[in-house]
Amino acid sequence: MKVGYLCTFTPKEIIYSAGFQPFRVFATERPIELASAYIQSYSCSQARGALECALKDDFYAFVFTRCCDTLMRLTDIFEFAGKRVYNIEFPTKIGNVEYYLRELKDFVEVLRDWGGEVSFESLVESLKLYRELEEGLKQLFSVFPDYETAIKVQQIDVKDAIKLVDEKLKSAKKEKESPKVLITGSVCPYPKIYDLFREAGFSIKDDLCTGSRFFEYIYPTFEPEDLEGALRFIAEKYFYKSPCPTKHYESDRRFEYVIKLAEDCDAVVFLLVKFCEPHFFDYPQLKSELEKMGKKVALIELEFPVVSTEQIRTRIEALREVIL
Amino acid sequence: MISAGIDIGSITAKCVILQGDKILAYSILRVKPNLEESAREIFEKTLELAGLSKEEVDSIVATGYGRGRVDFANKKITEISCHAIGSHFLIPDVGTVIDIGGQDSKVIAVENGKVLDFVMNDKCAAGTGRFIEVMANALGLKIEQIGELALRATERLKISSTCTVFAESEVVSYLSAGKKVEEIIAGVCDAIAGRLIAMASRVGIRREVVLTGGVAKNLGVRRAIEEKIGFGVKVPPEPQIVGALGAAVLGSG
Ligand SMILES: Nc1ncnc2c1ncn2[C@@H]1O[C@H](COP(=O)(O)OP(=O)(O)OP(=O)(O)O)[C@@H](O)[C@H]1O
Numbered sequence: 202m203k204v205g206y207l208c209t210f211t212p213k214e215i216i217y218s219a220g221f222q223p224f225r226v227f228a229t230e231r232p233i234e235l236a237s238a239y240i241q242s243y244s245c246s247q248a249r250g251a252l253e254c255a256l257k258d259d260f261y262a263f264v265f266t267r268c269c270d271t272l273m274r275l276t277d278i279f280e281f282a283g284k285r286v287y288n289i290e291f292p293t294k295i296g297n298v299e300y301y302l303r304e305l306k307d308f309v310e311v312l313r314d315w316g317g318e319v320s321f322e323s324l325v326e327s328l329k330l331y332r333e334l335e336e337g338l339k340q341l342f343s344v345f346p347d348y349e350t351a352i353k354v355q356q357i358d359v360k361d362a363i364k365l366v367d368e369k370l371k372s373a374k375k376e377k378e379s380p381k382v383l384i385t386g387s388v389c390p391y392p393k394i395y396d397l398f399r400e401a402g403f404s405i406k407d408d409l410c411t412g413s414r415f416f417e418y419i420y421p422t423f424e425p426e427d428l429e430g431a432l433r434f435i436a437e438k439y440f441y442k443s444p445c446p447t448k449h450y451e452s453d454r455r456f457e458y459v460i461k462l463a464e465d466c467d468a469v470v471f472l473l474v475k476f477c478e479p480h481f482f483d484y485p486q487l488k489s490e491l492e493k494m495g496k497k498v499a500l501i502e503l504e505f506p507v508v509s510t511e512q513i514r515t516r517i518e519a520l521r522e523v524i525l
Numbered sequence: 526m527i528s529a530g531i532d533i534g535s536i537t538a539k540c541v542i543l544q545g546d547k548i549l550a551y552s553i554l555r556v557k558p559n560l561e562e563s564a565r566e567i568f569e570k571t572l573e574l575a576g577l578s579k580e581e582v583d584s585i586v587a588t589g590y591g592r593g594r595v596d597f598a599n600k601k602i603t604e605i606s607c608h609a610i611g612s613h614f615l616i617p618d619v620g621t622v623i624d625i626g627g628q629d630s631k632v633i634a635v636e637n638g639k640v641l642d643f644v645m646n647d648k649c650a651a652g653t654g655r656f657i658e659v660m661a662n663a664l665g666l667k668i669e670q671i672g673e674l675a676l677r678a679t680e681r682l683k684i685s686s687t688c689t690v691f692a693e694s695e696v697v698s699y700l701s702a703g704k705k706v707e708e709i710i711a712g713v714c715d716a717i718a719g720r721l722i723a724m725a726s727r728v729g730i731r732r733e734v735v736l737t738g739g740v741a742k743n744l745g746v747r748r749a750i751e752e753k754i755g756f757g758v759k760v761p762p763e764p765q766i767v768g769a770l771g772a773a774v775l776g777s778g
């Protein structure tokens with residue numbers, strides 16, 4: 202049974218260990234029809250597209266983790282629309298592991314109510330599988346950033362996902378090194394958009410939830426010995442995951458992270474979903490930091506489903522011409 | 526060296542044939558749904574005007590949103606670069622190009638003909654030539670009359686809808702309220718200029734400001750832009766061909 206989730210901070214390992222299929226919900230190619238009864242057209246189209254999926258497709262339940270304001274309110278809307286929903290209070294301010302551990306314990310109880318038992322063994326196995334997937338994707342991306350695969354693996358069984366990444370890795374051809382563009386933003390579930398960058402002559406690096414933010418972690422170094430230990434491992438794994446603008450970090454981790462990624466790039470594209478507040482709030486400051494580094498910066502706004510790719514193509518090709 | 530620039534835009538196809546720094550011929554046609562055919566047609570027409578055969582043209586560069594469909598071109602370059610280069614060719618001290626076409630409007634920061642930065646409007650038609658065409662239609666006017674009429678208005682009405690479809694109903698409701706056509710038109714031109722200047726402030730406006738694209742021929746829009754930025758802009762004698770000209774310049778090496 203599918204359990205839908207939206208944010209990369211969701212502990213999918215726990216969902217999987219309880220016998221459910223974690224399924225990352227993205228906006229699709231389908232036009233937004235039913236969702237318009239619940240959400241205005243001037244809000245994030247990833248949220249609108251996800252609701253459209255929830256209303257049309259078959260899910261057992263949905264798990265949210267505290268993220269941007271829109272996703273928080275989406276939790277209410279899903280509930281209002283009669284869906285089975287659970288919201289994990291992921292701390293906005295990163296640091297307090299004990300607090301988040303309690304949240305995760307509650308979540309285990311919720312899964313039990315849904316008919317899924319989480320044991321120490323099943324959770325360790327699930328952690329192992331997802332780590333294998335993450336390491337595989339990291340390897341694949343170091344040869345060729347394959348967004349189609351990175352998106353697909355979030356919607357299938359992790360064991361099949363590992364096999365898929367393995368196959369892709371075998372046939373992957375190294376991308377030429379330059380000019381390189383860093384694409385930063387939240388989600389872009391349409392592989393054709395990444396192709397536009399390649400067709401314009403760019404090689405790609407990303408800071409996206411549909412790319413490296415799905416598999417970039419700094420793993421805790423301890424071996425869990427019991428269920429609580431495994432949950433603690435997950436709490437720490439997600440605290441030290443690639444940072445996102447919806448979270449507050451002690452230091453300036455988010456900016457430092459993006460700036461580091463940009464170092465070997467010729468240009469940075471902010472590929473932002475219209476009305477995505479957390480990313481747009483950061484945009485002016487981050488843009489000026491990047492420009493100080495001598496990077497060419499461009500903003501491309503998307504609305505899902507993406508229809509006019511030719512306008513996007515012109516922006517990308519023009520950026521390529523500017524850095525020539 | 527003879528080079529041709531072909532600009533397949535969303536509304537019109539343009540072609541310029543250039544020899545050294547002399548424009549031998551140019552032409553403008555409405556595009557057809559078949560872009561390949563439009564490209565061939567505009568090229569042949571311009572060749573005829575220049576009294577040349579295809580074989581005499583050394584290089585062909587395509588631009589505009591249909592640039593990928595000009596199968597006989599040697600090269601394709603975006604209209605961002607082409608408008609910058611074309612403007613620089615005509616007005617060497619250009620600092621900002623404002624290109625208002627049928628579907629897109631673009632503001633390009635330029636230095637010595639090189640693009641420093643640019644912004645484009647979003648996919649909707651508000652703030653573009655299409656917007657004015659829809660309004661002209663609602664008022665039963667020809668696009669060429671719009672500018673002169675706007676200049677005659679003593680008062681300007683406010684068009685506050687950002688969406689073309691809603692703005693059209695605003696225009697219609699002004700009409701039924703008995704407002705004067707020129708005042709409505711002046712309001713439409715003002716609305717276009719307002720959107721552009723908001724967009725332009727993202728890259729900054731530096732002198733000289735050159736207006737290109739078909740809408741640069743609209744005196745009402747031109748005046749509204751000048752009022753908002755507080756100084757005069759430059760408009761090439763045929764602003765609609767600047768993209769094609771830039772492409773031809775690029776092709777000439
Ligand atoms: N004589 C004129 N007076 C006023 N406006 C005009 C005139 N001729 C054309 N226009 C305007 O110019 C617009 C077309 O401009 P242009 O030919 O530059 O567009 P395009 O290059 O096809 O479009 P885009 O660059 O957006 O793809 C028309 O929509 C119309 O509003």
Ligand SMILES: [Mg+2]
Nearest residue numbers: 534604626768
């Ligand atoms: Mg044009």
